[in-house]
Amino acid sequence: MVENYDVVVVGAGPAGSVAALKAAEGGANTLLLERYHLPRYKLCGGGVANWVIRRFDIPKEVLQRRYEVLSFFTPPRYDRHDLDLGTTSYFGVYRDEFDYYLTTMAVKKGVKLRERMKVTGVIKDKGQIQGVITSKGEKILSSLVIACDGASSRIAKLSGMWGDWGHCSEKKWYDQMSYCVGIEVQLGKEIIDKRFENSYMIFTGKDIAPLGYAWLFPKRENVSVGLGSMAKTLERKPMEYMNHFLKHNKVVSSLLEGGKLIMSKGAWLPAWKPIGSVYKPSFGAGLLIAGDASGMVSSITGEGIYYAVRGGIEAGVTAVEAVNEGDFSANFLSKYQDRWQASIGTVLDFQDHIFKETVGKILNIEDEKEREEQYERGFIQAFRMLIDFIQEYAKKKQN
Numbered sequence: 001m002v003e004n005y006d007v008v009v010v011g012a013g014p015a016g017s018v019a020a021l022k023a024a025e026g027g028a029n030t031l032l033l034e035r036y037h038l039p040r041y042k043l044c045g046g047g048v049a050n051w052v053i054r055r056f057d058i059p060k061e062v063l064q065r066r067y068e069v070l071s072f073f074t075p076p077r078y079d080r081h082d083l084d085l086g087t088t089s090y091f092g093v094y095r096d097e098f099d100y101y102l103t104t105m106a107v108k109k110g111v112k113l114r115e116r117m118k119v120t121g122v123i124k125d126k127g128q129i130q131g132v133i134t135s136k137g138e139k140i141l142s143s144l145v146i147a148c149d150g151a152s153s154r155i156a157k158l159s160g161m162w163g164d165w166g167h168c169s170e171k172k173w174y175d176q177m178s179y180c181v182g183i184e185v186q187l188g189k190e191i192i193d194k195r196f197e198n199s200y201m202i203f204t205g206k207d208i209a210p211l212g213y214a215w216l217f218p219k220r221e222n223v224s225v226g227l228g229s230m231a232k233t234l235e236r237k238p239m240e241y242m243n244h245f246l247k248h249n250k251v252v253s254s255l256l257e258g259g260k261l262i263m264s265k266g267a268w269l270p271a272w273k274p275i276g277s278v279y280k281p282s283f284g285a286g287l288l289i290a291g292d293a294s295g296m297v298s299s300i301t302g303e304g305i306y307y308a309v310r311g312g313i314e315a316g317v318t319a320v321e322a323v324n325e326g327d328f329s330a331n332f333l334s335k336y337q338d339r340w341q342a343s344i345g346t347v348l349d350f351q352d353h354i355f356k357e358t359v360g361k362i363l364n365i366e367d368e369k370e371r372e373e374q375y376e377r378g379f380i381q382a383f384r385m386l387i388d389f390i391q392e393y394a395k396k397k398q399n
């Protein structure tokens with residue numbers, strides 16, 4: 001028998017779990033499909049905005065560390081520059097624990113979860129998405145599909161959205177992406193407390209991450225170390241940059257001295273999009289797209305959890321309205337885009353603007369040496385402008 005749901009959500013990352021949670025909370029019969037067994041590890045810095053922690057009451061055990069200071073290290077001397085995060089503080093989490101907590105919340109609200117269930121196809125009739133097909137060949141019908149399947153969203157691609165967005169060839173897709181590698185270094189709580197205190201760290205430099213950056217996010221017992229660059233700017237294998245960074249950067253080697261490597265991994269991130277903003281439209285007939293699948297990521301920092309969660313909330317709320325009205329047309333579902341535009345659009349658009357005005361302009365400088373020198377300056381300037389903007393924005397929203 002073919003199963004039939006009001007809403008099928010693909011992907012149990014932050015966007016998917018929250019979208020499913022909101023849909024079920026509003027009374028929609030909701031299925032959440034995830035390709036991996038949960039909880040699943042995901043390569044990530046794991047820096048989550050305070051707003052998300054408060055909104056979903058994330059328990060203390062999941063919060064590995066609080067960050068109040070963002071420290072920059074730039075060439076040639078790698079002196080330290082601290083930016084006080086003020087009210088925009090962040091928490092460090094591991095994504096298996098954090099994401100699974102959100103998934104569990106969704107299940108408690110009545111979402112049916114199926115793990116190890118990879119979606120490989122969509123059911124489409126007269127331009128309307130009407131369900132999905134799994135790798136086992138199973139057809140699942142639904143009035144609405146919410147694609148939350150991450151950076152290389154198969155659902156968005158199969159639904160024909162990549163054509164609308166200009167992702168039409170694999171080559172173009174690659175040009176718009178960052179490639180990241182990450183490792184976990186075990187150091188122990190006592191040493192981490194002493195060396196990192198309440199800060200997390202960013203490093204720039206051509207030898208570390210050409211036109212990108214590297215990060216150190218300390219957790220309770222380990223430090224997450226990663227780096228990411230526009231994929232097309234990489235001249236060597238990403239792990240070679242990482243090895244060079246660990247071996248030759250004196251600040252990093254002393255911060256991580258005595259540490260033990262316990263894991264390494266690579267991942268794509270939809271940052272550095274030349275077109276800048278979130279991919280639009282983020283809806284179609286019978287379809288909503290949220291989180292990385294729709295490019296909801298800061299152009300400057302690569303932060304995406306906060307935006308995935310906000311996109312997920314708006315997708316879930318819109319799904320409930322569509323179910324109640326029995327209207328799954330693109331016209332009705334367009335209100336989803338208006339909603340996320342109102343909640344996160346301003347901040348994302350502003351980041352695109354800062355990016356274009358600072359780093360973006362610098363990327364166009366022809367002389368390579370000048371471009372690199374300017375990049376360091378422009379990058380810090382972009383972060384500083386972003387933090388100031390977010391603090392001002394948060395203040396205004398509170399009043």
Ligand SMILES: Cc1cc2nc3c(=O)[nH]c(=O)nc-3n(C[C@H](O)[C@H](O)[C@H](O)COP(=O)(O)OP(=O)(O)OC[C@H]3O[C@@H](n4cnc5c(N)ncnc54)[C@H](O)[C@@H]3O)c2cc1C
Binds near residue numbers: 181292
């Ligand atoms: C190296 C790195 C570091 C990052 N650091 C940070 C950070 O510190 N802070 C921050 O805010 N953001 C960070 N990000 C960005 C952040 O990870 C993403 O923006 C965020 O995970 C987006 O959430 P999502 O739910 O949209 O997608 P994801 O978290 O990617 O979840 C997608 C889910 O869909 C599942 N899936 C995929 N395809 C299918 C399929 N066909 N069928 C079924 N299931 C499927 C996947 O298994 C996955 O569970 C980082 C990203 C990278 C790559």
